[in-house]
Amino acid sequence: MKKFLLPENCNFYKANLHSHTSWSDGYVSPEEMKKIYKDNGYSVISFTDHNGLFSHYELDDEEFLTITGFEVDFNRPHGNDYADCETAHFCAYPRDRENFTQPGLDVDYRVPKMRWSVDEDKRALMRPDGEAFNRGDYSAENINACLKILRDKNFIVTYNHPCWSVENYPKYIRYTEIDNLEVYNHGCFVGGWDEHCGHVYDDFLREGKMIKCVATDDNHGPHDMCGGFTMFCAEKLTHEAIIDAFDKGNFYCSTGPEITSLYVEDGKIHIETKEKCDIIRLVTGHRRASLVRGEDHASFSIHPDCKYVRIEVVNGIYRAYTNAYPVSTLLAE
Numbered sequence: 001m002k003k004f005l006l007p008e009n010c011n012f013y014k015a016n017l018h019s020h021t022s023w024s025d026g027y028v029s030p031e032e033m034k035k036i037y038k039d040n041g042y043s044v045i046s047f048t049d050h051n052g053l054f055s056h057y058e059l060d061d062e063e064f065l066t067i068t069g070f071e072v073d074f075n076r077p078h079g080n081d082y083a084d085c086e087t088a089h090f091c092a093y094p095r096d097r098e099n100f101t102q103p104g105l106d107v108d109y110r111v112p113k114m115r116w117s118v119d120e121d122k123r124a125l126m127r128p129d130g131e132a133f134n135r136g137d138y139s140a141e142n143i144n145a146c147l148k149i150l151r152d153k154n155f156i157v158t159y160n161h162p163c164w165s166v167e168n169y170p171k172y173i174r175y176t177e178i179d180n181l182e183v184y185n186h187g188c189f190v191g192g193w194d195e196h197c198g199h200v201y202d203d204f205l206r207e208g209k210m211i212k213c214v215a216t217d218d219n220h221g222p223h224d225m226c227g228g229f230t231m232f233c234a235e236k237l238t239h240e241a242i243i244d245a246f247d248k249g250n251f252y253c254s255t256g257p258e259i260t261s262l263y264v265e266d267g268k269i270h271i272e273t274k275e276k277c278d279i280i281r282l283v284t285g286h287r288r289a290s291l292v293r294g295e296d297h298a299s300f301s302i303h304p305d306c307k308y309v310r311i312e313v314v315n316g317i318y319r320a321y322t323n324a325y326p327v328s329t330l331l332a333e
Contacts, residue, residue, distance in 0.1 A: 003264040005325060007250055010233040013242065015044035017230055018071070018091055018160065018182065018216035023122055024049035027221040034059045034066075040226045043237055048091045051135075053102040054125055065237055069093040070102065071160065074146070076138035086138050088167060089160040090178070092150045095247075097239040102126065103153045104133030104146055129153065140174035147177035156180070156246060158214060163195045164188040169203055180212045183321050184255055186227030187218035196319060198283070198312060205308050205324050206285055212323045215253035228255050249323045256318025262311075264302070264330045269309055271322070272297045277315040284309050285327075302327055 002008075020026035021033055028036070030047055037045050046067040047056050053070040060066055071091050078085035094100075105128040133146045147157050158180040162172050181201050188195040201213050215228035233250045234241040245251055252259050258274040271280060273296045280298040281291035285307030292298040302309055306327045313320040 001265065003330065005249075005262040005264065005269075005322070006233045006252065006259070008261075008263075010235065010250070011237070013043040013065075013232045013234060013237055014041055015046070015067075015230045015232055015242070016042060016217050016219070016226075016228070017044075017046045017067070017069070017093075017158070017214055018048050018185070018218045019045060020049055020071075020218070020220045021047055023047070023054065024052065025220060028219075030056050030059060033219075033225075034064060036222070036225055038064050042226070042229070044232065044242060046091070046093060051105070052122060052126060053092075053094070053100060053105075054122070055100055063237070065239065065242065067093055067239065067242065068097075068100070072104065072133065072135070072146070072150075074133075074135050074138050074143050077136055086167075086171075087165050088138065088143055088171075088175070089165060090147060090150075091158045091160060091182075092155040093158075093243075093246075095154045095156065095243050099154070100127055101129035103129045103149050103155070104131070105129065106132035106135070144175065144177050147175070151177055151179075156243075158182055160216075161185040161188045161193070161195055161218065162197055162200050163193045164191075172200065173203060173207060176209070178209075178211055180214050182216055182218075183213035183253060184215035184228045184319070185218045186216065186255070187220060187224040190224050190227065198321065201310075201321075201324070202283065202285075205310075208307075210308065210324060210326060212249050212251075213253060213321050214251075215255060215321065229253065231258070252320060252322045254313075254318070254320035257313040257315045257320040259313065259320055259322065262322060267331065268299045268301050269311070269325075269330065270297070270299045271311050271313075273313055273320075275315075277313050279312075279314040281312050281314070282309060283312060302330055304331060 046069040048069040076086040185195040261272040282300040310324040
């Protein structure tokens with residue numbers, strides 16, 4: 001009997017879950033950005049401007065959906081050069097479509113020479129919820145406490161661009177209150193960072209943190225748009241359906257290759273792709289791996305001793321990532 005990891009007969013909706021508009025430090029208005037993404041086959045975008053949660057529902061139509069969200073950062077105090085600053089960034093998305101209140105918001109927060117404090121004329125739209133986060137405290141204790149508040153307030157939390165943030169294993173593995181990892185960040189990649197972070201994903205998974213993975217643009221201008229995407233598998237294009245798919249892991253993420261089917265049957269995980277790819281490989285929690293070359297499908301035996309399995313698809317410089325799945329769940333009757 002097939003156990004579908006991407007629901008059978010679903011609709012696929014292409015999404016960018018991390019973007020910055022002219023409302024913070026981006027160079028493109030929300031209206032312009034919608035047109036660009038819709039013209040490039042996207043159905044969903046989240047405008048995650050820095051430290052400000054805003055609605056853009058007026059841009060929604062039958063073929064395009066906006067998801068509210070924001071990016072919060074924590075920084076160790078530093079000198080004049082922000083490149084020397086220790087930092088951690090996270091995106092947060094309210095599950096409730098009508099929730100426009102922002103936990104931890106400090107409407108007066110300003111840092112000299114940093115452009116991503118929200119413009120003055122947007123302050124009136126901000127709705128703080130509770131005490132402001134201490135975003136100048138880079139300690140794991142403070143960051144996890146703030147992220148826990150977000151999750152307790154029914155927000156989905158994603159850990160962003162560990163490579164750009166220059167956070168190594170001892171730093172990022174501290175984060176316990178996250179739902180997803182940004183396994184690819186296009187804005188950072190085109191800026192020179194190797195922001196394919198499959199190894200970071202495995203670090204979390206091998207520590208028993210069964211989070212999911214997304215690919216995003218984190219775009220600020222036209223040069224870094226439409227590179228990374230998360231492909232949701234949902235019944236329809238509504239906020240409730242997309243958030244439900246987000247929570248259930250009914251999605252994969254990619255910089256190009258498209259996955260059309262993913263399921264388990266007879267102790268094997270099966271994957272099908274839209275076109276033949278250079279490599280389809282199985283990644284596990286143990287020192288076991290498998291791959292096939294030059295195919296548009298693959299089947300891999302699932303070893304019962306592995307903690308988890310996930311699949312990467314490679315085609316030239318482009319990659320797709322499935323979420324990781326606990327082997328105990330996959331092999332359960």
